[in-house]
Amino acid sequence: MGDIFVIAEHRNGEVREITFEMLQKAAELGQVLACGVTAVLLAGPGEAFAEALSKKSDRVLVFEDERLKTYNSDLYAGILAELLKEQQPFLTLMGHTSWGMDYAPALAVKSGYPLATDATDILLKDGQPQVIRQMYSGKLFSRVSFAPSEGYMITVRSGAFKVDEAAERSAEVVSMDLPQDLQPPRREFIEFEDTASGDVDITQADLLVSVGRGVGEADNISAVQELAELLGGTLSCSRPVVDKNWLPKYHQVGTSGKSVRPKVYLALGISGAFQHVAGISGAGCVIAVNKDKKAPIFRVADYGIADDLFNVVEALKAKAGA
Amino acid sequence: MNIIVCVKRVPLTQEVDLEIDESGKKIKEDALAYVINDWDNYAIEAAVQLQENLGGEVTAITIGSEDDEEVLRRALAMGADRAVRIDPGELVTDGYLDATILAKTISGLEYDLIFTGVQSEDRNTGMVGIMLAEQLGLAHAAVTNGIEAEEKAAKVFVELEGGIDEVSRIQLPALLTIQTGINEPRYVSIMGIRKAKKKELKVMTLDDLGFGAEALTPQTQIEEVFLPPETEGAEMIEGDAATIAETLIRIMGEKGVTV
Numbered sequence: 001m002g003d004i005f006v007i008a009e010h011r012n013g014e015v016r017e018i019t020f021e022m023l024q025k026a027a028e029l030g031q032v033l034a035c036g037v038t039a040v041l042l043a044g045p046g047e048a049f050a051e052a053l054s055k056k057s058d059r060v061l062v063f064e065d066e067r068l069k070t071y072n073s074d075l076y077a078g079i080l081a082e083l084l085k086e087q088q089p090f091l092t093l094m095g096h097t098s099w100g101m102d103y104a105p106a107l108a109v110k111s112g113y114p115l116a117t118d119a120t121d122i123l124l125k126d127g128q129p130q131v132i133r134q135m136y137s138g139k140l141f142s143r144v145s146f147a148p149s150e151g152y153m154i155t156v157r158s159g160a161f162k163v164d165e166a167a168e169r170s171a172e173v174v175s176m177d178l179p180q181d182l183q184p185p186r187r188e189f190i191e192f193e194d195t196a197s198g199d200v201d202i203t204q205a206d207l208l209v210s211v212g213r214g215v216g217e218a219d220n221i222s223a224v225q226e227l228a229e230l231l232g233g234t235l236s237c238s239r240p241v242v243d244k245n246w247l248p249k250y251h252q253v254g255t256s257g258k259s260v261r262p263k264v265y266l267a268l269g270i271s272g273a274f275q276h277v278a279g280i281s282g283a284g285c286v287i288a289v290n291k292d293k294k295a296p297i298f299r300v301a302d303y304g305i306a307d308d309l310f311n312v313v314e315a316l317k318a319k320a321g322a
Numbered sequence: 323m324n325i326i327v328c329v330k331r332v333p334l335t336q337e338v339d340l341e342i343d344e345s346g347k348k349i350k351e352d353a354l355a356y357v358i359n360d361w362d363n364y365a366i367e368a369a370v371q372l373q374e375n376l377g378g379e380v381t382a383i384t385i386g387s388e389d390d391e392e393v394l395r396r397a398l399a400m401g402a403d404r405a406v407r408i409d410p411g412e413l414v415t416d417g418y419l420d421a422t423i424l425a426k427t428i429s430g431l432e433y434d435l436i437f438t439g440v441q442s443e444d445r446n447t448g449m450v451g452i453m454l455a456e457q458l459g460l461a462h463a464a465v466t467n468g469i470e471a472e473e474k475a476a477k478v479f480v481e482l483e484g485g486i487d488e489v490s491r492i493q494l495p496a497l498l499t500i501q502t503g504i505n506e507p508r509y510v511s512i513m514g515i516r517k518a519k520k521k522e523l524k525v526m527t528l529d530d531l532g533f534g535a536e537a538l539t540p541q542t543q544i545e546e547v548f549l550p551p552e553t554e555g556a557e558m559i560e561g562d563a564a565t566i567a568e569t570l571i572r573i574m575g576e577k578g579v580t581v
């Protein structure tokens with residue numbers, strides 16, 4: 001049987017946490033399947049990522065090239081397709097991140113392996129992988145099987161697997177050559193742009209009063225802003241509020257905004273998509289108010305109120321202002 | 323600039339209690355309201371804006387039943403020039419099959435850009451657009467939240483985690499998956515709806531596209547669906563609004579936030 005491959009993800013000189021989360025799950029599956037764990041690294045010359053990966057895998061395959069200093073969809077898909085063809089891994093894991101979403105489906109088509117995305121768990125049934133994943137923004141879970149194949153591909157949700165820091169392995173690091181006939185990329189990196197910094201720093205607040213889609217319209221935000229001020233807190237929000245231009249992006253909590261660690265996070269009309277919830281895992285206490293008593297936010301909140309957010313906002317204002 | 327935009331109609335599930343049907347593999351959909359997939363709404367707007375600035379034509383495509391034509395009519399009312407519906411009949415598709423069907427439909431058309439949403443609200447796989455790009459041999463970018471068209475190229479802004487955009491230049495033709503918030507989708511006007519009635523809406527079957535039955539085997543299959551476990555979660559606070567407010571202020575105090 002082929003190995004389990006984990007494609008490493010790195011940005012700005014750091015291996016991203018999702019890589020170690022995938023290696024953790026790969027080690028667990030590898031034990032059951034009696035196969036090894038191979039980390040695959042595409043990086044610029046002299047970048048010292050291989051050592052960290054070698055402690056969590058049995059083999060590290062390193063492609064080093066000036067063009068691989070930053071992520072590139074064409075180069076990743078091109079190099080990895082050749083590698084999979086040559087090595088025939090049983091299972092290939094990639095992050096369900098912006099970059100993983102960018103190259104994994106292309107790689108699946110190139111290699112002919114079936115792909116399941118955004119796994120929150122991976123099971124083995126009769127030696128074949130199956131995936132647990134969410135639908136309808138977390139309101140429904142599903143168990144997904146693959147059509148029989150020589151190899152399988154899965155993208156993994158960030159935070160789905162916990163890294164066991166103590167577990168150490170020791171891998172050989174193998175330097176790989178880029179494919180001879182690698183096509184020049186059709187997309188070229190220019191720069192990174194910080195889009196989430198601005199007048200308010202939501203990462204420093206002890207109390208965040210956070211507003212979501214449930215606020216209904218732009219004009220209603222002032223009532224929540226007033227409450228934040230009365231309570232001595234800072235106003236933040238979830239993605240739909242920024243998408244609709246009701247608040248600037250520097251208020252946004254979540255994977256595409258900021259991760260926050262307030263003592264109290266008051267979530268008003270926020271449904272609790274995983275991208276949002278990932279940004280509040282460091283909060284001391286989460287209090288959620290939502291009309292929908294089945295909203296996913298109640299699964300992660302410490303306290304919940306199933307009510308119209310404005311009832312609670314007005315009552316809090318009356319108490320705090322008194 | 324000719325643009326193809328792939329769209330989908332999805333059930334509205336926010337603030338709705340989902341029920342699982344007898345098969346155990348999907349939800350009961352009969353009682354649900356349907357809307358355009360949120361991401362696709364932004365994709366249509368992005369296409370129409372480029373067409374308004376640079377000329378060219380916008381074609382909207384969906385895979386679905388007659389009821390799903392609603393989203394095509396919406397795209398036409400927003401400014402798309404023509405629409406195509408692929409009727410899959412009884413075929414149950416996965417992301418890979420959707421991409422395969424779309425690729426065959428699009429391969430005969432002329433285009434500079436193809437847009438899809440980043441993902442659909444129902445299946446949340448985020449794979450159809452990029453699989454489509456690869457099947458057509460196109461350059462692509464996923465999770466696009468900004469586009470500046472240039473001569474035979476485009477500057478694209480891709481949303482990464484942590485409030486960072488990756489700016490890159492992509493050669494055309496290309497496929498971009500469009501992120502919510504990239505623009506402000508216009509409202510559908512009465513005038514738009516009237517104009518849409520005169521525009522072409524073509525229906526094609528899988529036979530018309532030249533697919534044999536054996537060519538369309540899904541790569542993945544849903545074995546079962548289930549509602550999230552209710553074992554853990556928030557301690558629910560009940561009572562009248564004033565009591566709730568008092569309780570919340572006490573809890574905040576205990577957690578170190580003095581009001």
